[in-house]
Amino acid sequence: MKMSSNHDRFYKGLQMHRMIASIKEPKHIEQALAQRNRLSGVFLLTGHIGVVKGYVDVFHAHQLPVFLHLEKIGGLSTDFFGLDYLAKAIKPTGIITTKTSVVKTAKKMGLLTIQRFFLIDTEGLENIAKSLSQVEPDIVEVMPARIPEMLRSVRAFTSLPLLTGGLLFEQGQAVECLNNGATAVTTSKPELWQHLNVSQGQQRNENRLCSNL
16 A cells, blocks of 8 residues: 555654654643654544544644544544544544554554554563564554563564653653664653653664664
8 A cells, every 4th residue: 555645754753753742631732733843743642523633634734643542532433434434534644542453444444553552561562462463553552661671572573663652751761762672752741742852762763663664
């Protein structure tokens, strides 16, 4: 499938910025737009079916790739018809989900897919490997970010772009994730969108990302 301009913009943004804004409250939309030149894209974790298209259109108007976390958007079905409506009417860059079945369907509809995994024990690591062997999303997100050494374990069995987020409070924590194999970090803290310096982990991950595109 031909890569859309939004998809291409997101991958290029990952090479440059390494930072993705997670939007959990509508009031943070304006802050994300103000920092758009520092962001690879945004993850939308707020809203409902009545307003989400407006949010998506605003981000696209500012050339910011936007992903919808499907389990966080009220009134949006994740069955075939719901995803078909999402792809044709709302038109985000892609989706975030924890469900392998949703990844499979969304990929067929031309949406970039990010599968989110929660790594809480060794069984969780095994579940990631098993899931990726069944259906491969475009991008993997591992949470929480405060176990950066485990990112190396995930990196050992996938070359996909690897995101991480959750429980990030300081710039140094984010940089540590990049140094341990993350392609980019995601955070809902606007102060990190503005001030994160990723240079320490950038070159290593930039080389890896470019080899996967």
